[in-house]
Amino acid sequence: MLSHLTPSPSTAFHRRLRPIPPHPTSKFSKFHPKTPSFPTNVSMESPTGLSVDSITDELKKQSLSEDKVVKLKLEDLNWDHSFVRELPGDPLTDVIPRQVFHACYSKVSSSVQVKNPQLVAWSESVAQILDLDSKEFERPDFTLIFSGASALAGGLSYAQCYGGHQFGRWAGQLGDGRAITVGEVVNSKSQRWELQLKGAGKTPYSRFADGLAVLRSSIREFLCSEAMYSLGIPTTRALSLVTTGEYVRRDMFYDGNPKDEPGAVVCRVAQSFLRFGSFQIHASRGEEDLEIVKTLADYTIKHHFPHIESINKSESLSFSTGQENDSAVDLTSNIYTAWAVEVAERTASLIASWQGVGFTHGVMNTDNMSVLGLTIDYGPFGFLDAFDPSFTPNTTDLPGRRYCFSNQPDVGLWNIAQFISTLSFADLINENEADYALERYATKFMDDYQAVMTKKLGLPKYSKELISKLLNNMAVDKVDYTNFFRLLSNVKADLTTPDEELLVPLKPVLLDIGQERKEAWTSWVKTYIEELSGSGVPDEDRKVLMNSVNPKYILRNYLCQSAIDMAEQGDFEEVRRLLKVIERPYDEQPGMEIYAHLPPAWANRPGVSMLSCSS
Numbered sequence: 001m002l003s004h005l006t007p008s009p010s011t012a013f014h015r016r017l018r019p020i021p022p023h024p025t026s027k028f029s030k031f032h033p034k035t036p037s038f039p040t041n042v043s044m045e046s047p048t049g050l051s052v053d054s055i056t057d058e059l060k061k062q063s064l065s066e067d068k069v070v071k072l073k074l075e076d077l078n079w080d081h082s083f084v085r086e087l088p089g090d091p092l093t094d095v096i097p098r099q100v101f102h103a104c105y106s107k108v109s110s111s112v113q114v115k116n117p118q119l120v121a122w123s124e125s126v127a128q129i130l131d132l133d134s135k136e137f138e139r140p141d142f143t144l145i146f147s148g149a150s151a152l153a154g155g156l157s158y159a160q161c162y163g164g165h166q167f168g169r170w171a172g173q174l175g176d177g178r179a180i181t182v183g184e185v186v187n188s189k190s191q192r193w194e195l196q197l198k199g200a201g202k203t204p205y206s207r208f209a210d211g212l213a214v215l216r217s218s219i220r221e222f223l224c225s226e227a228m229y230s231l232g233i234p235t236t237r238a239l240s241l242v243t244t245g246e247y248v249r250r251d252m253f254y255d256g257n258p259k260d261e262p263g264a265v266v267c268r269v270a271q272s273f274l275r276f277g278s279f280q281i282h283a284s285r286g287e288e289d290l291e292i293v294k295t296l297a298d299y300t301i302k303h304h305f306p307h308i309e310s311i312n313k314s315e316s317l318s319f320s321t322g323q324e325n326d327s328a329v330d331l332t333s334n335i336y337t338a339w340a341v342e343v344a345e346r347t348a349s350l351i352a353s354w355q356g357v358g359f360t361h362g363v364m365n366t367d368n369m370s371v372l373g374l375t376i377d378y379g380p381f382g383f384l385d386a387f388d389p390s391f392t393p394n395t396t397d398l399p400g401r402r403y404c405f406s407n408q409p410d411v412g413l414w415n416i417a418q419f420i421s422t423l424s425f426a427d428l429i430n431e432n433e434a435d436y437a438l439e440r441y442a443t444k445f446m447d448d449y450q451a452v453m454t455k456k457l458g459l460p461k462y463s464k465e466l467i468s469k470l471l472n473n474m475a476v477d478k479v480d481y482t483n484f485f486r487l488l489s490n491v492k493a494d495l496t497t498p499d500e501e502l503l504v505p506l507k508p509v510l511l512d513i514g515q516e517r518k519e520a521w522t523s524w525v526k527t528y529i530e531e532l533s534g535s536g537v538p539d540e541d542r543k544v545l546m547n548s549v550n551p552k553y554i555l556r557n558y559l560c561q562s563a564i565d566m567a568e569q570g571d572f573e574e575v576r577r578l579l580k581v582i583e584r585p586y587d588e589q590p591g592m593e594i595y596a597h598l599p600p601a602w603a604n605r606p607g608v609s610m611l612s613c614s615s
């Protein structure tokens, strides 16, 4: 990540935003960090009539493979190049770093150098969504094609132009500096999937950098994409990971000690890689490019939100912000409002699901926010081990902890406010509509977060007090986030359990706690059992439900590191084994318990538990 660039001068496009306070999750409902002109007291149902849950379910279903019968060779993929056909492009095709105006992409080819590239791992389920025959991974030219050294027949490669706010400041043009899309494939279910090679060489957006990626960061991106998918969290996917056989120089700790590391390329797959910053860049360039914001919005709605295009306009739905002099707004008369609301809701839903599994993204810049509501860009991410709301996995984020675990809901709101401002600035939505979309973010986040936490505890209904007390206890005693919830399902809803036995099921995670803390936990478990006992759900059934939302296996940073250490020595077995484990995070997987262990002492150091953006 190249976030240390000097931000470009501000323009009318950049509104002043309130800074983000620390640890806002608990006060999220009262807190509205957005542009001052946006009132907040609106609450309405989704104007599209489609719930985000149903859309998310649909996204998940699209990736399911049970009824797959088509097995294609790479040459037989059905290509469609709508992005290039329908959107304005850069007339130049060189890779000289430059500002690319009035264009959504630049046509470029991979320039990566390879020497005996090797296939490290590949995802069977991603191959299936592309209808790709698994035998294709054995082809002698597979690694050449998926490192970018040989062109993929039928593809049409390009790099996208986008901008973004990095750490709260406008960074100007960023763009795909090392990711090259090789084209869009339409599968046998008429779903469109973009294939992108990350680390495939320079583009006009590479600025002063090399366009390459190293093996350690590529392993992390490959594994975490697939881990998130298996956890049920919307994400970009990863088809394959290949080494280039060449070395890439990186200063991992930015301390003036660069070293040569093995290079690698991940083939990422998503229905779209469009980000908030893909829209921001054009609005930031003034009047002349505002039309591109609309063109890109129309393109996105047509291909990725088609249900919005067909909103039944006869079923008018209006709302009022409740502000003085405010007129009611008919949401169905403006597809851009419906779209903005859906992007806001998907983002809220995504972040609620991150909070549920303890995922901390680490670099929630607006260029890393997908308009489809996918997790995108696996840089210095980390799953919580010992519960710490201020945990940030990003060493660059240490002074302010802007992107720490508990700030994510508010950063999501800050980011969506930038996206909504962009649409307002391009006159696609008015102020009331912008307001409404932001309010939907807040409401949707709270609804989903409460639902997630209620399910994690197996409660019959949300209990703010019980959950707040629990998180407080967990923070005080540094309890492992994943293992605690997994073990919690062993607590029996039996009001007659003697006090001294109440903590028995939680013993493996309540380590080294003194008498006073034991009492605090005993008191909490008693209240918990009281809440459970009213539900009438048998213990065994509740356990099954809780285990279906509380993973046993998550991709802890130290597990990644062990796989990286072996892979850097040329042994890819641990990457493959880990992939298999994280593909079934909610299953017990007898024999694999070691992958659910807490981080060992060696892992508590920068480079393992925390990472820089150097990748």
Ligand SMILES: Nc1ncnc2c1ncn2[C@@H]1O[C@H](COP(=O)(O)OP(=O)(O)OP(=O)(O)O)[C@@H](O)[C@H]1O
Pocket: 001, 002, 003, 174, 175, 176, 177, 178, 179, 205, 206, 207, 209, 210, 211, 212, 213, 363, 367, 368, 376, 377, 378, 379, 613, 615
């Ligand atoms: N080695 C590199 N060469 C060229 N550009 C780079 C390099 N590393 C990062 N960038 C660019 O810096 C910007 C921000 O970096 P960030 O780490 O968010 O991106 P990334 O991990 O490369 O990409 P993505 O967001 O596509 O996963 C992006 O424009 C990215 O393309």
